[in-house]
Amino acid sequence: MSAGRLRAMALPAATVLVGCAGAAVVLAADPTSDAGFPLPPCPVKFLTGLDCPGCGVTRMIYSLLHGDVLAALHYNAAAMLFIPFFLWTWGAWVLGRWRGRRVTTWEQWRWSPHAALVLIAVWAVIRNLPFPPFESLYV
Template sequence: MTDVDAGAGRPAPASSFLHRVRLPATTVLVGCAGAALVLAANPASESGFPLPPCPIKLLTGFDCPGCGGTRMLFSLLHGDLPAALHYNALALLFLPLLAWAWVAWVAGRFGRGLPTWTRWRWTPQVALAVTAAWVLLRNTVPALRL
């Protein structure tokens, strides 16, 4: 199926394709750069390149929902799934949902809408409840503390 210029009945210029692909390609490049930084930094050790600490944990002493996310990503990039689960299970479980939403977003840019969880009616309420439960569990169960 080819893109058609509205009203003229002729194929859309190649710049239309480039316009649709530019932002998704940028997100991939930024994601790869972030992953490379995490790999170079080794946030799991004190001797690695210093990454900024979580400001919520620094100020309150409590683990926020994202605490351990960088170490989780580092462990995941090294294939250490048990360590990734230990550092931030919620973020690890959220990664496939994030990938699904990204694929649906890219498909939508090409006129092929895909169903996505971000449009479900109860998504905000469920996300808030799951995040709140994670914060409570993380800060009350000693085995889940970082």
């Protein structure tokens, strides 16, 4: 393997290490209970009492690390749906660095940024609706 490729892979390797460290923090913190050390609250929820589109992601990740997919879906179903797209983007970035040229992903599709923003906005609204079945989405 050439020195240029090794240098190109340093940043992706660092993202894996940071991701593993973040997973370790989430596992140690146990955000689903008071057993671990406290993590900072969501500022939107703290200030408004409303769930933002990202509320519950830390608990979702904790649940996924424990293999509890149903609990993860409860904490943030929209983020669960975005995980394959995030992995696709990361994988394309790594492959692009390996090959030395950019790899096309869903982010370059003309409609994808708009669709993602609409989905996030809809999720932000429906998870805060105070009547069934939407009240069960509130975390």
